[in-house]
Amino acid sequence: MKRIAIFPFLLVCLAFLAAGCGSDGAYPKKKGSLRIVQYNIGAFSKEIENSIPMVAAMMKELHADAISLNELDSCNARHTNNQVADFAAEMGGWNHRFSRAMPYREGAYGVGVAVPDEVLSHLTVALPKGSGSEPRACCVVETPRYVLASTHLDFRSEEAAVLQAKIINDAVGTLYGNSEKPVFLAGDMNFPPDSKVLAELRKDWTVLSVQENSYPSDGAKTCIDYILGLNNKARIKVVGSGVPVDFEDGDVAIASDHLPVYLDVEIRKTPFHLSRSEKSLVAASDSLMAVMTVSDPEDSLILRRKSIDFSDKDLRSKEFKDLAAKMLFTVQDPSQDGVGIAAPQVGLNRRVVCVQRFDRPGEPFGVYPNARLDSLFGEKVSGREGCLSIPGWAGSVPRYQNIIVSYTDPKTLERVKERVEGFTAVIFQHEIDHLDGILYTDRADSIWVETR
Numbered sequence: 398m399k400r401i402a403i404f405p406f407l408l409v410c411l412a413f414l415a416a417g418c419g420s421d422g423a424y425p426k427k428k429g430s431l432r433i434v435q436y437n438i439g440a441f442s443k444e445i446e447n448s449i450p451m452v453a454a455m456m457k458e459l460h461a462d463a464i465s466l467n468e469l470d471s472c473n474a475r476h477t478n479n480q481v482a483d484f485a486a487e488m489g490g491w492n493h494r495f496s497r498a499m500p501y502r503e504g505a506y507g508v509g510v511a512v513p514d515e516v517l518s519h520l521t522v523a524l525p526k527g528s529g530s531e532p533r534a535c536c537v538v539e540t541p542r543y544v545l546a547s548t549h550l551d552f553r554s555e556e557a558a559v560l561q562a563k564i565i566n567d568a569v570g571t572l573y574g575n576s577e578k579p580v581f582l583a584g585d586m587n588f589p590p591d592s593k594v595l596a597e598l599r600k601d602w603t604v605l606s607v608q609e610n611s612y613p614s615d616g617a618k619t620c621i622d623y624i625l626g627l628n629n630k631a632r633i634k635v636v637g638s639g640v641p642v643d644f645e646d647g648d649v650a651i652a653s654d655h656l657p658v659y660l661d662v663e664i665r666k667t668p669f670h671l672s673r674s675e676k677s678l679v680a681a682s683d684s685l686m687a688v689m690t691v692s693d694p695e696d697s698l699i700l701r702r703k704s705i706d707f708s709d710k711d712l713r714s715k716e717f718k719d720l721a722a723k724m725l726f727t728v729q730d731p732s733q734d735g736v737g738i739a740a741p742q743v744g745l746n747r748r749v750v751c752v753q754r755f756d757r758p759g760e761p762f763g764v765y766p767n768a769r770l771d772s773l774f775g776e777k778v779s780g781r782e783g784c785l786s787i788p789g790w791a792g793s794v795p796r797y798q799n800i801i802v803s804y805t806d807p808k809t810l811e812r813v814k815e816r817v818e819g820f821t822a823v824i825f826q827h828e829i830d831h832l833d834g835i836l837y838t839d840r841a842d843s844i845w846v847e848t849r
């Protein structure tokens with residue numbers, strides 16, 4: 398039954414994509430999605446006298462809905478106009494905000510945001526300068542539907558850029574970490590995807606844009622421009638991303654030394670709630686739930702899918718309490734004798750894990766909805782693991798011994814961050830991997846059949 402349900406849906410999706418999803422041009426945009434563009438514009442007008450109309454025409458051609466701009470002049474001796482204001486006017490009377498990173502030649506220099514939407518609030522987060530570098534800023538603009546932050550991190554010192562990323566994490570996380578509103582951070586981060594700078598940002602954000610080379614604009618060689626999404630309670634779906642180079646109305650090599658990067662997202666207005674079939678799966682199970690195994694193709698589909706969060710309403714529901722109680726019963730049943738279990742293992746692609754706390758007196762089990770690994774510390778150590786979904790096998794898996802895990806407290810509905818060490822940290826990593834469709838065999842040094 399499941400396969401029949403999946404394939405027609407996929408065909409509809411593919412037909413929709415092939416049709417260009419309702420928008421013309423070289424970079425089709427799915428109808429109803431929001432297209433965010435990150436563009437380090439290199440202080441406009443360096444190659445030609447006034448590049449603002451050309452760049453605005455390119456952004457219209459791209460069907461941009463919200464734009465983050467870096468390296469903007471404002472009323473200084475190099476450019477006497479407020480560049481983001483003039484750009485927003487060219488876009489057809491858009492709203493705009495400028496955040497000053499530093500004084501520059503009798504005026505200012507910084508980053509900005511241009512949006513057609515109403516601006517509800519604007520915040521400038523000052524970022525300290527690295528040794529010998531320039532001070533930086535993050536321009537945070539809230540609109541009714543989303544928040545867009547624009548930044549441009551230090552380019553000389555990775556250490557300075559990491560510190561700037563940390564300040565952005567703290568400032569934006571404090572404001573919007575518990576919000577259901579989507580928050581995007583767009584910027585020239587000046588460092589590649591495998592850098593410490595991106596590792597710092599990934600503690601609170603997910604890189605959503607395609608990681609393709611964006612600099613220099615004439616034959617790009619490095620990937621340093623990104624659009625990220627804050628890991629909060631927002632419901633978004635990425636439906637496209639790219640680094641466009643072909644425009645009818647402009648030349649990317651003249652417009653800036655960077656290429657623009659775009660991200661298309663669908664914003665879901667209301668949180669997902671437990672579906673009728675999910676509720677009936679929980680209700681139909683005895684206290685002991687059936688455990689999905691990799692030997693069954695339909696079970697494998699569930700085990701390999703990424704799971705989604707519970708809404709606050711779900712966490713207050715009778716069904717969630719029922720599910721948690723049954724998962725706890727199942728993992729502790731002598732037939733399983735487990736130390737942890739994740740919801741996909743009992744047939745639900747929902748983010749909840751049960752973990753035995755060997756780090757607490759009495760070694761009790763705990764229930765952790767909307768669980769995520771925030772930070773991983775130190776060296777990995779290999780240890781033996783088994784899995785209820787891969788019966789008869791075991792493996793040696795390298796895992797971090799020291800982690801920070803975050804989850805929603807099922808009672809208070811507050812987001813909790815907790816440091817966990819040792820074997821309990823290993824169990825958390827194994828179980829949270831299940832929520833992302835990852836099995837220990839994907840990470841194992843070796844696996845073997847258990848003979849006993």
Ligand SMILES: [Zn+2]
Nearest residue numbers: 783784785786
């Ligand atoms: Zn497992």
